[in-house]
């Protein structure tokens with residue numbers, strides 16, 4: 511059944527379709543070597559940790575910026591209304607996951623979000639929604655309960671609608687990255703989320719995740735150009751930047767000044783991390799040096815938008 515349907519799809523376009531299974535297999539190899547994955551409870555606690563963050567992010571910003579602030583920032587009045595609906599969704603996600611977890615729920619942490627005005631809040635919202643999509647996509651394989659998997663799927667697709675609306679209807683930019691969203695491993699997502707977390711209650715269960723050291727990218731980076739990557743480079747090993755977009759991943763060696771050329775085909779939101787592995791398939795928790803960091807390459811409606819082959 512499975513191979514018959516793959517053959518039928520492949521017949522429609524061998525060149526583009528044949529890349530998909532291998533890219534997915536590469537992703538599985540690269541990021542999911544863990545012999546003992548997290549339990550369903552831990553996956554839900556991880557999801558609740560992210561939903562708590564999103565809920566507080568929207569609630570705080572909307573209490574800070576009223577309709578007049580959105581108007582002064584140049585947004586039509588439906589923007590704040592929709593963002594209020596999104597804030598409600600995040601609150602619903604928190605309630606649902608808290609109910610599912612019962613006494614194993616994790617409470618809100620304290621956060622530090624770096625937006626300074628309405629525009630930077632909306633920009634950060636788009637990136638957080640992207641990370642949310644990547645988080646659910648990457649964690650889905652660990653969920654053993656089919657019921658929880660369905661819940662995760664419908665939250666994921668809703669977060670993707672949020673992201674697409676914020677990026678395109680509000681931001682006037684691309685609603686998607688490519689044919690595939692980018693799955694991220696738990697530690698990678700936690701690295702991005704922990705940048706906003708100041709502290710969590712001691713009573714929260716410890717999650718089986720860790721944050722890697724911070725990676726930052728010099729201003730003005732662009733596809734096809736050299737960019738500088740800043741991290742704690744105290745190791746003498748040769749380092750590589752691994753670029754992730756959709757199901758594709760590519761390693762580019764860093765030069766002696768920690769610069770690397772960004773692949774010219776990258777579009778939309780891209781994650782980059784530094785590893786000592788020269789092969790994306792060999793990236794593991796043990797050889798990640800720093801990151802991921804988020805890069806964003808907006809593109810217009812007239813640009814070709816192929817999946818990143820890696």
Ligand SMILES: *[C@@H]1O[C@H](CO)[C@@H](O)[C@H](O)[C@H]1NC(C)=O
Nearest residue numbers: 611612613614615713714715
């Ligand atoms: C939650 O309650 C269940 C029994 O209903 C118990 O087995 C479990 O240890 C409790 N967990 C916590 C974190 O208190």
Ligand SMILES: *[C@@H]1O[C@H](CO)[C@@H](O)[C@H](O)[C@H]1NC(C)=O
Nearest residue numbers: 736764765766767768769770
């Ligand atoms: C690294 O920086 C030094 C000093 O600016 C420069 O001379 C050298 O050419 C750079 N190396 C590369 C590979 O660009």
